[in-house]
Amino acid sequence: MKREEIVIPAADIARQRDFQEKIKAMFAARQAHPAACVETFGCQQNVADGQRLMGMLEACGFTFTEEAREADLVLLNTCAIREHAEQRVFGNLGILTHSKRENPEQVIVLCGCMAQEERVARRVRESYRHVDLVFGPQALWRFPELLWQVYETKKRVFSVADEHGGIAEGLPVVRERGVKAWVSVMYGCNNFCSYCIVPYVRGRERSRDPRAVMEEVRQLVEAGYKDITLLGQNVNSYGNDLEGGFHFPELLEEIDRIPGDYWIRFMSSHPKDATPRLFDVMANCPHVAKQLHLPFQSGNNRVLGEMNRRYTREKYLELIRYARSVMPELVLTSDVIIGFPGETEAEAMDTVSLVEEVGFDALFTFLYSPRPGTRAAELPDPASREDKQRWFDRLLEVQNGHSARIHAGYVGKTVRVLADGESGDEAFPLSSRTEGNRLVRLKGDKELIGRFLDVRITGSNTWALYGEPV
Template identity: 65%
Template sequence: MDRKQVILSPEETGRQREYEQKIRALHQGRGRTPLALVDTFGCQQNVADSQHIMGMLRAMGCEFTRDADRADIIVLNTCAIRDHAEKRVFGNLGALTHTKKKNPDQIICLCGCMAQRPEIAEKVRTSYRHVDLVFGPQAMWKFPELLYRVYTRRGRVFSVEDESGTIAEGMPIVREGHTRAWVSIMYGCNNFCSYCIVPYVRGRERSRDMDKIVAEVRELADQGFKEITLLGQNVNSYGKDLEPRHDFADLLRELDKLDGDFLLRFMSSQPKDASFKLFDTMAQSRHVAHQLHLPVQSGCDRVLRAMNRPYDRARYLELINYARKVMPDLVLTSDIIIGFPGETEAEAMETVGLVRQVEFDALFTFIFSPRPGTPAAKMDDPVPRAEKQKWFDTLCATQNDISARLHARYVGKTLRCLVDGETDDARWPLSGRTAGGRLVHLVGDKSALGQYRDIKITDSNTWALFGEMV
């Protein structure tokens, strides 16, 4: 991919800042501050994108609300990974007909991965005529220009062209809170797993320049953020399009040189691009958490080939064994799909066997959901959903037993945790995270919110730890 075409020029991004000021002037002419609502579905990359959308809206003079009836602008940032998420979005879009009827000047925007799919954009065009603006992830950087067209042309605007994708630096951002931050290090995907829609809606892999990432993380560390998560559809493939060539481990080494009391996390990773060099870098770093989310998806080699996952069970185990060798305290999580088209019960139990062998700390588990436009959606899938549910239940019961047993090992230990939230449970009014990302419900002073504290673990269950501040 030609980097000159990927990196947007300062003139192109600067033009969007001019549109923000034009819209700000329109808002000021109306004599009141407009309210915007941004609703996010899906992954952390969507969360990061929404923070940029909020940044642009604030630059346009908007403040924010969670009340759709009060909002002048509503943005639904959508996910296309699961059918359930799409149904939720269409349910929300249907409900917005009532807010639009009360306030005909309300502007409703649909964006994100779901909006990029041609059949979804056409469905919105014909059946959800109250939606004013539809744009995909590749067009997010020009949101101010698209919104200005909605304001001035008084017509519906669609920007869902099939594009390989770009990188826009310097977009404004509104970060929620002052404890955790998301930093996108790359965009797009080249893997084309047979079940996944992401490469079709987010374009090809393109990496941000290392100096831009380092500068952003340095600024966040200087501002006192305690956890910074590096994002990409496959962070392990970072740098393949850069000249001179840098890989993800090189980036981590540079970031680890920064001063500050903060942890670096990253997601998501592809086993085909994971390396011993990466694990050595993690083990030697001051800032990088000993936490690894490495999606295996299946423990059956035949199913992995059908998924177009270019590794096998033996290679995955080799990676895990090495990572645990250099990081004995590693917290390991993964993704698994049960019921892939053509999968048999015996093959599903191979996956359960892998889970028993590896002993993940936690899993994100899914029953296969066909995504229109992907090869897997066209595969013969004779096994009924009820049968897949039985396999899924066996998988979940197996993992729950493992998680409960691994969590019980923390009891009696004192761990350095980031206290990051309040709960509705009077017994455990605060929550935090261990360095390995394990959830802790705890007792302590609210003044510790946003800070690291030593927590003595007093109890545990399948999903969480419980403790008190030392």
Template identity: 60%
Template sequence: MERKTAVIPPEKLAAQTEYCEKIAALWRREGRTPLAFVDTYGCQQNEADSERIRGMLRESGYAMGESEEGADVVVINTCAIREHAEQRVYGNVGALVHAKRRHPGQKIFVCGCMMGQPAAAERMKKSYRHVDGVFNPHQLWRFPELLYSVLTQKKRVFATESSDGAICEGIPVERQSSLKAWVSIMYGCNNFCSYCIVPYVRGRERSRDPEEIVREVEGLIAAGYKDITLLGQNVNSYGKDRDGLPDFADLLARLAELPGEFLLRFMTSHPKDAGKKLFDTMAKYPKIAKQLHLPFQSGNDRVLAAMNRRYDSAHYRELIAYARSVMPDLVLTSDVIVGFPGETEEEFEDTLRLIEEIRYDALFTFIFSPRKGTPAAAMDDPTPKKEKNDRFDRLVKLQDAISAERHRAYVGKTFRVLVDGRDGDLLTARTEGGRLVRFSGADGLIGSFQSVTVTDHTTWSLVGALAEQERDHE
């Protein structure tokens, strides 16, 4: 069955551009450049959304500030993945009342995944009267219109209509880095993992047109970007929502064939959709970083089924074995949830066993956080918090030892790194696998690829020196 992905018509986006011009004209009449501050919580998708919010603000005449103090507009881009992050948002939005008192004209907007949950949006409306506007991720492209309305009609605005989502091409982007860029290739998720709120707040999977993605990546390469990360909640589903689109591996190959000196990365992958074709493509192209973030979440099959992950631990092990057979230097990272409802000690030990066997370079570890409205939040959860904390500590200890061992193995080897900045006396750089390396060198090397020989390590980073032939050219 052919499904159509809704695309916001260009004339609707053009109307938003007009709102930007009207806002800029308002400020010109005031005779000053207004200041904006965008605060981002959560994942890379949110970072990418904030870059678009900044792009729209810049087009509306705003300069970017470093804090809410004195800002004419404050945008809080929220995350709904964990309760802890939500509580921080409520606390920080509440505290904005003071900044607004000191700067009465300040306008405050709250957006992002939390505002995709009707109860949270309602709470913002009722209990946070100093918030001027709320919009959910589907309404992001309408931000100029909402801001204009708040500025001119002195009324609060709430754009929280739920939808399966649409794609909006052509929103201006203000990127945070001149070297590294995010490129969203798809939005939303169809997987409904039982603990995850994302499909409810970001809607169904929508793939961008490949030609738009190629154009964006070509533009980035031409502008000097060297490290480009393709983003999606589940990039391996790219193209499956419409007939006639390439699959993710083919899209990746097409991008990797573009001329220029750059590295491509992607996240996040799902083990049920990643496979040999993807790993063969990664192995084939030098411009695709040999780095894979493949969340396993649990090493126990009963827990994986309860999570609705739709793979088992044997399949996961097979995937990793194949990926490593075609990419022996693959840097592997993953996500794991400790204390999923009903997880027993034995089931947790299956997770430890998998970690010990696979030996990840790094893990992103989380204690289960119930999200209202998801099936897992309604599951029986008899394990005491103390026991979950204890499991978490044991897991982190195991992974720390493995990370240190993996880092030790880097010593003496030479890697191609992208030099991205300076930290005190040393330059900072990232290996293809995303490992942080510090070494001595001139500022002129920032923004270039260099070869660095690793001389020492800590659990989290590597220390190195420019390889001989590079030093000669310094």
């Protein structure tokens, strides 16, 4: 598609503001004060989407509650990556029959990646008739218009057509209070990994205008946010659809020039598009955190081929060696799938051996979860669940031991952290993060939240460090 067909015209965004005003006026005429309950599942991209959905609801006159029974509107912003998340959503939809029965005027909304799947939309249409509005990620910017249709027609509305997807600038947003913020730099995915549903539900890759991204980051820094994460299904592909050779490393360099005391992170990266140029920029930009989340998924080349990952074990190790050569202090994390269809025990152990060779600081580990509509879901899968669990347990044993040893090496050292919230731990009441995104639980008063601090590490375990301000 042409670039001008991807960017949503400003007039269409303005039309959505008109619908926001109509909904707000409707409630004002009733002398009503509507409340919305918004629950977001899944990745940080979903979190960013949820904040824009809340922004549009606020513009429609809604306040917010965490109790579905108190809400005039309940919105579930869903994830389609794993079966467990899907079952949780259907369970929540079932529970909402009770609040709908108590308040027949309550509007129930299902949106996000899961809603975009045809089989899910069909199931909701047929079996969850109390759900009023269903739409996918590509229709998010039209939420006020779709919601107005529900109120005006008193009928159910479904907007789940298979679309390429667009870029909508200027949507309102309600961000969490604190020091962390999420900025989407691109949407969609062109990779079609054989196990992943994302390209089918979020459309093709499309990059935001760099000027819009930089302005959003600038406003966040000026508003006091200090830990900002740039988001994309594959941020390394940023700029492939833009003219002028402006790609993700160039975007990082431009953002780094914004004055202020803050960290920039990004996720997720794809190894096939990660380059020495990216790592050089990370090393040379003081605001860019020396932290890299680079999913490798499998340490076996045959399995990587079946996954359609388009790199090899050797290529991945080469990338890691270079990244560490220019950033010796780099904190490295990754995603791993165990039990991909057809994977043997020896191939799973290749993944374990890669983990041992690299020495990751932390891993996000998953037993393979088949997603209907993907190629991997149709592959033969002779290994038993028990065997896969045994391989998975071995992976966890290796990684947890390594994480514990890394953390133990911090005891007695002084590190710089950003205090970002309360921990719920009586002895160490504050939560903080290092530049490498390590969790550090702190002693201290909550007045320290939002400040960069030097902290002496006094203890550790597999998942966290413990310390006190110097």
